[in-house]
Amino acid sequence: MATMHDVARLAGVSPSTVSxxxxxTRPISQATRDKVLAAMAQLDYQPNAMARGLAxxxxxxxxxxxxxxxxxxxxxxxxxxxxxxAAASAVGYHLVLSPVGxxxxxxxxxxxxxxxxxxxxxxxxxxxxxxxxxxxEAGVPLVLIGxxxxxxxxSYVDIDFEQTVREAxxxxxxLGHRRIVYVNHSAATLASGYGPALRTRDAFVSAxxxxxxxxxxxxxxxxxxxxxxxxxxxFARTPGLTAVxxxxxxxxxxxxxxxxxxxxxxxxxxxxxxxxxxxxxxELATPALTAMTSxxxxxxxxxxxxxxxxxxxxxxxxHQQLLPCALEIRGSTAEPRRPAPASAEPxxxxxx
Amino acid sequence: MATMHDVARLAGVSPSTVSxxxxxTRPISQATRDKVLAAMAQLDYQPNAMARGLAxxxxxxxxxxxxxxxxxxxxxxxxxxxxxxAAASAVGYHLVLSPVGxxxxxxxxxxxxxxxxxxxxxxxxxxxxxxxxxxxEAGVPLVLIGxxxxxxxxSYVDIDFEQTVREAxxxxxxLGHRRIVYVNHSAATLASGYGPALRTRDAFVSAxxxxxxxxxxxxxxxxxxxxxxxxxxxFARTPGLTAVxxxxxxxxxxxxxxxxxxxxxxxxxxxxxxxxxxxxxxELATPALTAMTSxxxxxxxxxxxxxxxxxxxxxxxxHQQLLPCALEIRGSTAEPRRPAPASAEPxxxxxx
DNA sequence: CCGCTTCGTCGAAACGCTTCGACGATCATT
DNA sequence: AATGATCGTCGAAGCGTTTCGACGAAGCGG
Numbered sequence: 001m002a003t004m005h006d007v008a009r010l011a012g013v014s015p016s017t018v019s020x021x022x023x024x025t026r027p028i029s030q031a032t033r034d035k036v037l038a039a040m041a042q043l044d045y046q047p048n049a050m051a052r053g054l055a056x057x058x059x060x061x062x063x064x065x066x067x068x069x070x071x072x073x074x075x076x077x078x079x080x081x082x083x084x085x086a087a088a089s090a091v092g093y094h095l096v097l098s099p100v101g102x103x104x105x106x107x108x109x110x111x112x113x114x115x116x117x118x119x120x121x122x123x124x125x126x127x128x129x130x131x132x133x134x135x136x137e138a139g140v141p142l143v144l145i146g147x148x149x150x151x152x153x154x155s156y157v158d159i160d161f162e163q164t165v166r167e168a169x170x171x172x173x174x175l176g177h178r179r180i181v182y183v184n185h186s187a188a189t190l191a192s193g194y195g196p197a198l199r200t201r202d203a204f205v206s207a208x209x210x211x212x213x214x215x216x217x218x219x220x221x222x223x224x225x226x227x228x229x230x231x232x233x234x235f236a237r238t239p240g241l242t243a244v245x246x247x248x249x250x251x252x253x254x255x256x257x258x259x260x261x262x263x264x265x266x267x268x269x270x271x272x273x274x275x276x277x278x279x280x281x282x283e284l285a286t287p288a289l290t291a292m293t294s295x296x297x298x299x300x301x302x303x304x305x306x307x308x309x310x311x312x313x314x315x316x317x318x319h320q321q322l323l324p325c326a327l328e329i330r331g332s333t334a335e336p337r338r339p340a341p342a343s344a345e346p347x348x349x350x351x352x
Numbered sequence: 353m354a355t356m357h358d359v360a361r362l363a364g365v366s367p368s369t370v371s372x373x374x375x376x377t378r379p380i381s382q383a384t385r386d387k388v389l390a391a392m393a394q395l396d397y398q399p400n401a402m403a404r405g406l407a408x409x410x411x412x413x414x415x416x417x418x419x420x421x422x423x424x425x426x427x428x429x430x431x432x433x434x435x436x437x438a439a440a441s442a443v444g445y446h447l448v449l450s451p452v453g454x455x456x457x458x459x460x461x462x463x464x465x466x467x468x469x470x471x472x473x474x475x476x477x478x479x480x481x482x483x484x485x486x487x488x489e490a491g492v493p494l495v496l497i498g499x500x501x502x503x504x505x506x507s508y509v510d511i512d513f514e515q516t517v518r519e520a521x522x523x524x525x526x527l528g529h530r531r532i533v534y535v536n537h538s539a540a541t542l543a544s545g546y547g548p549a550l551r552t553r554d555a556f557v558s559a560x561x562x563x564x565x566x567x568x569x570x571x572x573x574x575x576x577x578x579x580x581x582x583x584x585x586x587f588a589r590t591p592g593l594t595a596v597x598x599x600x601x602x603x604x605x606x607x608x609x610x611x612x613x614x615x616x617x618x619x620x621x622x623x624x625x626x627x628x629x630x631x632x633x634x635e636l637a638t639p640a641l642t643a644m645t646s647x648x649x650x651x652x653x654x655x656x657x658x659x660x661x662x663x664x665x666x667x668x669x670x671h672q673q674l675l676p677c678a679l680e681i682r683g684s685t686a687e688p689r690r691p692a693p694a695s696a697e698p699x700x701x702x703x704x
Numbered sequence: 705c706c707g708c709t710t711c712g713t714c715g716a717a718a719c720g721c722t723t724c725g726a727c728g729a730t731c732a733t734t
Numbered sequence: 735a736a737t738g739a740t741c742g743t744c745g746a747a748g749c750g751t752t753t754c755g756a757c758g759a760a761g762c763g764g
Contacts, residue, residue: 286609
């Protein structure tokens with residue numbers, strides 16, 4: 001393995017000159033540069049990352065910290081990762097995936113103090129997230145994907161839940177729907193202060209009210225069974241409902257199953273919009289789901305770019321940005337068949 | 353940020369002694385050790401990863417190389433990652449996730465030569481995978497998840513497709529099924545030499561033949577539409593089919609949709625077994641899918657453990673291991689309703 | 705009690721790079 | 735023509751560890 005000294009010797013220059021060619025920190029004449037480059041190519045030279053990191057006090061490694069609980073990464077989280085990884089490698093950084101959950105704060109502290117990570121992107125941020133404090137105390141540059149409750153002094157990118165919900169509701173209202181139910185995450189999740197669940201709830205209330213409609217929200221456990229139960233509850237609360245907005249990527253399949261089980265067809269009897277959903281998941285259903293597609297990989301990319309900008313000294317101010325999900329109309333939404341019947345029971349209509 | 357010298361000074365010993373306490377490379381008296389440990393605690397000392405890496409020529413960073421194509425990571429791949437990450441951090445290594453696909457071999461060469469990675473786990477290995485060659489040439493210790501065609505001299509862990517298929521078929525035959533169709537990946541994927549597709553195909557043929565049954569395999573595109581088309585083809589080939597084994601996590605939802613569309617109920621009319629599937633995905637369907645659950649996180653863990661064992665010098669021989677998927681019976685398989693009718697057309701039975 | 709290991713510690717030399725100060729040489733400015 | 739800047743390069747001093755050789759102090763068989 002050739003070192004910088006070997007290159008310098010072969011090129012007939014000093015080691016520091018080689019370094020300047022590599023880093024561009026000082027001007028080098030074209031002739032010298034060419035000699036050095038030729039020597040590097042001839043020796044198949046690759047700079048040693050450790051030595052470079054030690055000398056420059058910058059590892060050029062970025063950490064992507066994610067909870068990695070037992071249920072793994074959904075398509076949306078995966079998109080964060082891929083987007084971030086691509087962005088990082090595009091600007092010459094490496095991305096370290098670290099499975100640091102909420103539990104092992106000491107692990108996190110250790111990781112942060114080892115000077116191995118130049119900066120960190122934190123995923124799955126809770127409204128009150130201790131990891132943020134730990135990282136800040138360790139002095140590690142930080143960008144969140146998601147938001148804590150108090151975001152002063154923090155950089156983040158997050159989904160614009162307000163606008164996303166507004167668009168979803170507008171789409172349905174535009175089709176003629178009036179009785180729209182919002183199926184959210186579970187009551188426990190809401191109670192724990194999970195940002196997306198709370199923010200979409202509020203947004204739904206305000207969007208529906210804006211259209212002069214009654215906002216009905218039903219919580220659902222994160223499972224197919226939870227979705228089924230939630231749909232039953234929805235029909236009990238809003239008998240003539242013609243549309244469902246669902247935030248719960250897991251429950252949605254239960255909702256669809258229950259709809260079919262009741263002999264109701266999608267979208268003829270009931271329209272369904274899935275929130276913050278990846279195209280891959282939306283396509284799994286039959287018919288494919290009209291969904292608010294999460295800007296997952298974009299979020300990851302922006303987070304990395306903001307972080308790197310900060311590390312490189314360009315732009316020292318905080319980066320705070322919200323991105324809406326894009327409405328992608330597929331087969332699960334249509335005009336409501338009937339002008340909202342007044343009957344209370346879900347009529348045993350024969351399915352399509 | 354305290355350094356080793358600070359610790360040494362405070363403890364009244366030489367820096368090298370502090371190093372020996374940390375690494376255990378030489379015996380240190382209990383008294384000295386205590387002094388040093390106390391000094392480290394008092395200064396909140398954390399060794400500098402870069403310096404350690406440079407001096408010891410071991411970064412204690414492991415790479416997990418994955419293609420990261422546009423469609424992201426499925427639940428199974430995610431399980432590899434989580435398992436590997438957990439195992440790595442358990443033995444004091446960091447895991448670098450690197451989105452090095454098949455295209456950018458130069459990126460890979462560079463990454464491998466930077467001496468930043470002590471070793472590498474390669475995912476999504478193809479039958480002929482150039483990345484293996486590149487890594488071997490760069491002299492990077494390597495473990496595969498999956499297998500190339502020729503595995504001599506390579507360490508790997510992979511799914512035991514033989515046994516997995518055998519068990520799936522045995523389950524269905526045990527229930528009384530005779531006309532079983534295997535829905536595989538696409539013809540193009542098969543042609544490209546994708547190991548899992550080829551190995552399961554051969555295993556299916558041998559398993560069915562072992563039961564004296566005719567093995568029918570249908571390729572399917574990786575999409576819901578592909579699944580639908582494949583099911584139609586399956587009925588054309590095997591009119592009275594009562595069971596489907598599907599390898600295609602994406603197509604399976606199309607298969608289910610088409611089944612429902614034909615008025616056939618799962619599992620009463622047709623049983624379905626999904627291969628190499630995570631519980632999360634299996635639960636999305638209604639009814640939940642009987643599936644061969646992939647040992648994803650175990651695979652990741654074993655790969656890392658084999659790699660670390662090799663790096664630490666213990667056990668220099670190759671690690672080659674196959675793990676079967678576990679049969680998890682859910683709601684999509686049952687005894688066949690009818691003793692295999694002879695009619696050719698899919699009868700327009702009214703669904704349940 | 706003499707020479708031998710073994711134990712515990714130290715000092716110094718790497719590890720391969722970045723970066724700082726210095727210094728001719730070139731070039732524009734008065 | 736004298737005076738600074740600026741350019742291009744060099745040598746050397748780190749960066750914070752690990753690791754090697756050395757060495758006094760024990761411990762021990764004979």
